Amino acid sequence: MTRLSTTSTSTNSKAKPWHYHITIDLLFLILANSVFHPWITMVFYLCLASVHKHREPLAYYTLCYTAFLAIVEVCIWANHRITYGPHRKVVWENEVIVITGGGTGLGRVLSQMFLRKGAKVAVLDVRQPDEEAMEEMERWDLQWEVVDVSSKKQVEEAVEKVIEQFGSPTILINNAATNVRGLPLLATPTKTTTLSAEQASSTLTINALGHFNTLSVLLPYLTSSKTGAHIVTISSILAHLAPASLSDYTASKAAVSSLHHTLCNELRSHPDRSVFAKVKTLLVEPGQLDTQLFADKTTVPFYAHFFGPVLEAKDIAKEIVRRIERGDGGAIRLPFYAKFMPYFGVMPGTVQLAFRWFSGIDGAMLPVAK
Structure with missing residues (x-):
């Protein structure tokens, strides 16, 4: 397949310094895929359970927090589907x-x-x-x-x-x-x-x-x-x-x-x-x-x-x-x-x-x- 070039679309083709990529968006992306992600927090709970600490307060609060995140995710999904309708096949x-x-x-x-x-x-x-x-x-x-x-x-x-x-x-x-x-x-x-x-x-x-x-x-x-x-x-x-x-x-x-x-x-x-x-x-x-x-x-x-x-x-x-x-x-x-x-x-x-x-x-x- 022939490769398409996009070199003309950017006003600055020079390599950017490393600190240019450290932004608040990066920080929120890390949080969204860690402490604010129900699957990640569920893994943390399972890790506690694997060492027989599932009855301790930390495990209990982790499970409740995971359930809360899951409910929020479901509500966001349901709201989006009701607002914009079903997907179409592309x-x-x-x-x-x-x-x-x-x-x-x-x-x-x-x-x-x-x-x-x-x-x-x-x-x-x-x-x-x-x-x-x-x-x-x-x-x-x-x-x-x-x-x-x-x-x-x-x-x-x-x-x-x-x-x-x-x-x-x-x-x-x-x-x-x-x-x-x-x-x-x-x-x-x-x-x-x-x-x-x-x-x-x-x-x-x-x-x-x-x-x-x-x-x-x-x-x-x-x-x-x-x-x-x-x-x-x-x-x-x-x-x-x-x-x-x-x-x-x-x-x-x-x-x-x-x-x-x-x-x-x-x-x-x-x-x-x-x-x-x-x-x-x-x-x-x-x-x-x-x-x-x-x-x-x-x-x-x-x-x-x-x-x-x-x-x-x-x-x-x-x-x-x-x-x-x-x-x-x-x-x-x-x-x-x-x-x-x-x-x-x-x-x-x-x-x-x-x-x-x-x-x-x-x-x-x-x-x-x-």
């Missing part, structure tokens, strides 16, 4: 995947991972395919369409070509997004260039309206698929945080997150109950990725990486592929702190202010020269 050779913005970054990594799985992949991107993509199209079931997703007509024409070559799409990855401008609404001595209405309109058109266009064209095919379908919305955790100087970007991401939730509710309330059972929805709200979107545009305190590490695109892509392969829906929020950000707005104002000061989020965007 056979990669039968999947036709449409990825918007698949030319670079996360979209590019996803397309390459899907190709490795044996799926048929159609990339919709404003960029022309590069040399690497041309080679991939010769070796794999990859179709590349130059499309501006803000134009519904262009999306319709591209989807017609995809259906002609691969068949009806079964997975939609709404990933296309424009570059981050990082311009404030209010001028300051250090940031004199402000965001214009035209620039904001451009960002919202590409980042948000593009999702409406692709859904408008592809939903009839996805909901009528006999094997089921997946709709993946790539948003951002910044939709919940709204940092300074990112009003157009955060507004667009808040819009697509809201669009995703509305779509989920419409599928759930559809008169044909089989539609909700077959069509899985997956919302992806990651923290900062090591792609060109924010490259060289932000600065954060020296300790920020420990609490909110910059993610590699392949890590998010692996989790997306894993969820789809399981035939599951839900939400993916990484790194660890991102899981709590949907609740950020209900925290006391002083707590929110303390978090913003500690993270340096409102001063992260560097000034943009005229």
Whole structure:
């Protein structure tokens, strides 16, 4: 099998120092697979029992703790199944995947991972395919369409070509997004260039309206698929945080997150109950990725990486592929702190202010020269 390269997806290909990998996410991962894992604590109890100490208080408390963890796991599983419905069976050779913005970054990594799985992949991107993509199209079931997703007509024409070559799409990855401008609404001595209405309109058109266009064209095919379908919305955790100087970007991401939730509710309330059972929805709200979107545009305190590490695109892509392969829906929020950000707005104002000061989020965007 031909090896696919992902060297162009990261903004930093240099080897990272060992301490770069020591983060709060690593610590919680260790805890989740040790003292907070019911199978591990059960093994500890069995070890005590093997040396005839099962009647001692330590063994008793260990068994109770294990039972508590097991109940929590079952409740989490039951809640997820009720919320998102049963799994659908995914056979990669039968999947036709449409990825918007698949030319670079996360979209590019996803397309390459899907190709490795044996799926048929159609990339919709404003960029022309590069040399690497041309080679991939010769070796794999990859179709590349130059499309501006803000134009519904262009999306319709591209989807017609995809259906002609691969068949009806079964997975939609709404990933296309424009570059981050990082311009404030209010001028300051250090940031004199402000965001214009035209620039904001451009960002919202590409980042948000593009999702409406692709859904408008592809939903009839996805909901009528006999094997089921997946709709993946790539948003951002910044939709919940709204940092300074990112009003157009955060507004667009808040819009697509809201669009995703509305779509989920419409599928759930559809008169044909089989539609909700077959069509899985997956919302992806990651923290900062090591792609060109924010490259060289932000600065954060020296300790920020420990609490909110910059993610590699392949890590998010692996989790997306894993969820789809399981035939599951839900939400993916990484790194660890991102899981709590949907609740950020209900925290006391002083707590929110303390978090913003500690993270340096409102001063992260560097000034943009005229």
